[in-house]
Amino acid sequence: xxxxxxxxxxxxxxxxxxxxxxxxxxxxxxxxxxxxxxxxxxxxxxxxxxxxxxxxxxxxxxxxxxxxxxxxxxxxxxxxxxxxxxxxxxxxxxxxxxxxxxxxxxxxxxxxxxxxxxxxxxxxxxxxxxxxxxxxxxxxxxxxxxxxxxxxxxxxxxxxxxxxxxxxxxxxxxxxxxxxxxxxxxxxxxxxxxxxxxxxxxxxxxxxxxxxxx
Amino acid sequence: xxxxxxxxxxxxxxxxxxxxxxxxxxxxxxxxxxxxxxxxxxxxxxxxxxxxxxxxxxxxxxxxxxxxxxxxxxxxxxxxxxxxxxxxxxxxxxxxxxxxxxxxxxxxxxxxxxxxxxxxxxxxxxxxxxxxxxxxxxxxxxxxxxxxxxxxxxxxxxxxxxxxxxxxxxxxxxxxxxxxxxxxxxxxxxxxxxxxxxxxxxxxxxxxxxxxxx
DNA sequence: ACTAAGCTGTTACTTGCGGTAACTGGAGTG
DNA sequence: CACTCCAGTTACCGCAAGTAACAGCTTAGT
Numbered sequence: 336x337x338x339x340x341x342x343x344x345x346x347x348x349x350x351x352x353x354x355x356x357x358x359x360x361x362x363x364x365x366x367x368x369x370x371x372x373x374x375x376x377x378x379x380x381x382x383x384x385x386x387x388x389x390x391x392x393x394x395x396x397x398x399x400x401x402x403x404x405x406x407x408x409x410x411x412x413x414x415x416x417x418x419x420x421x422x423x424x425x426x427x428x429x430x431x432x433x434x435x436x437x438x439x440x441x442x443x444x445x446x447x448x449x450x451x452x453x454x455x456x457x458x459x460x461x462x463x464x465x466x467x468x469x470x471x472x473x474x475x476x477x478x479x480x481x482x483x484x485x486x487x488x489x490x491x492x493x494x495x496x497x498x499x500x501x502x503x504x505x506x507x508x509x510x511x512x513x514x515x516x517x518x519x520x521x522x523x524x525x526x527x528x529x530x531x532x533x534x535x536x537x538x539x540x541x542x543x544x545x546x547x548x549x
Numbered sequence: 550x551x552x553x554x555x556x557x558x559x560x561x562x563x564x565x566x567x568x569x570x571x572x573x574x575x576x577x578x579x580x581x582x583x584x585x586x587x588x589x590x591x592x593x594x595x596x597x598x599x600x601x602x603x604x605x606x607x608x609x610x611x612x613x614x615x616x617x618x619x620x621x622x623x624x625x626x627x628x629x630x631x632x633x634x635x636x637x638x639x640x641x642x643x644x645x646x647x648x649x650x651x652x653x654x655x656x657x658x659x660x661x662x663x664x665x666x667x668x669x670x671x672x673x674x675x676x677x678x679x680x681x682x683x684x685x686x687x688x689x690x691x692x693x694x695x696x697x698x699x700x701x702x703x704x705x706x707x708x709x710x711x712x713x714x715x716x717x718x719x720x721x722x723x724x725x726x727x728x729x730x731x732x733x734x735x736x737x738x739x740x741x742x743x744x745x746x747x748x749x750x751x752x753x754x755x756x757x758x759x760x761x762x763x
Numbered sequence: 764a765c766t767a768a769g770c771t772g773t774t775a776c777t778t779g780c781g782g783t784a785a786c787t788g789g790a791g792t793g
Numbered sequence: 794c795a796c797t798c799c800a801g802t803t804a805c806c807g808c809a810a811g812t813a814a815c816a817g818c819t820t821a822g823t
Contacts, residue, residue: 373779494734498743561770601810
């Protein structure tokens with residue numbers, strides 16, 4: 336059992352793992368997140384216990400699957416966030432990047448965020464909430480870091496940045512989710528509206544006739 | 550089968566339904582959202598098929614359960630939203646109402662929003678994502694109405710109000726979720742930070758040294 | 764008073780999924 | 794050849810959702 340031997344085995348196992356993940360991806364994107372382990376195994380051309388050897392349990396598989404997509408999304412967001420441009424432009428570009436991603440692959444988005452909606456009615460789905468929350472948390476933390484790093488917020492800036500990081504991510508997520516479902520306007524309009532909100536247009540707006548406004 | 554007869558039966562059925570919902574509530578709050586129909590039936594002192602007669606399927610039961618809590622929360626929010634005060638104060642009071650609610654009854658909150666986290670590891674929970682989303686949607690729509698009604702946003706105000714409604718609700722939700730998990734600061738501080746964000750402090754803040762800030 | 768609904772409630776079952784134990788066959792190694 | 798790994802299989806367990814079929818009680822109709 337020398338080192339090269341072990342490396343070979345690991346390599347092989349890793350390649351297998353990737354194949355399995357790709358098969359799982361296909362099934363989940365086709366059948367929704369209620370996809371059974373049996374179905375995934377069948378798609379991969381093997382049987383259940385192998386999946387369990389590789390991923391431990393269904394949670395492990397889904398976590399691995401979610402991690403792939405999450406990492407890809409975060410990569411794209413980081414690029415928009417770190418681009419050399421002024422603040423408003425970067426905010427808009429980050430929002431647009433996120434929205435473009437969920438628009439381009441709504442299946443992936445639904446898997447990451449709203450796992451159960453793909454299943455048949457009456458199907459007791461597998462709860463992927465455990466894996467969607469981390470996505471938003473990670474985005475929130477990353478955004479917080481960027482804010483803390485580049486915006487001068489005075490005393491208590493670190494905590495403020497974290498609140499804002501999570502808050503802004505949540506705003507983006509909820510608005511995106513609603514938009515994806517109803518498509519009430521173009522992506523560009525949505526981006527602009529959200530950026531306007533962040534830019535204090537709510538505070539600046541006047542009251543409507545009839546008492547103090549919201 | 551005259552009318553009074555039918556009314557009596559309906560009354561009885563409604564009362565029974567309420568009792569069942571209360572039992573379900575107890576179980577879900579104690580055992581987490583992975584609670585089985587058997588357990589709920591046992592708590593109510595009856596057996597499964599009766600639950601199915603009343604609620605159709607597990608989704609129906611959970612929907613009814615969620616509706617109760619959702620309605621209660623929305624009621625409280627409406628009160629804060631409609632209070633006679635100026636805008637910033639009402640925004641803060643609404644945020645605080647929401648946060649106070651989730652702080653006071655985290656179990657209910659977790660049931661509505663993150664159903665699976667209460668289960669044992671390895672437990673394939675029942676996905677309540679289908680019922681949490683409507684909560685946020687409803688809050689978003691209500692807020693949108695209030696904004697549209699009372700804030701003067703110029704042309705395209707209706708659409709803008711809806712985007713903002715959902716966006717603000719998402720911000721509140723995400724920040725609240727994070728805060729509830731980590732408790733990094735007091736509720737009042739969180740409210741203040743979020744209101745500041747909404748009041749355009751992000752736009753107003755200066756860049757940190759070293760290039761354009763976020 | 765006797766029967767026929769129609770209600771609430773039960774037991775006992777099916778189906779389907781996550782997860783596991785135990786066996787099988789082949790590839791490399793002394 | 795015997796030994797050990799390891800990918801892979803079949804066959805099973807446990808458990809939860811959901812259902813069929815049956816049992817008793819109350820009430821209406823004649």
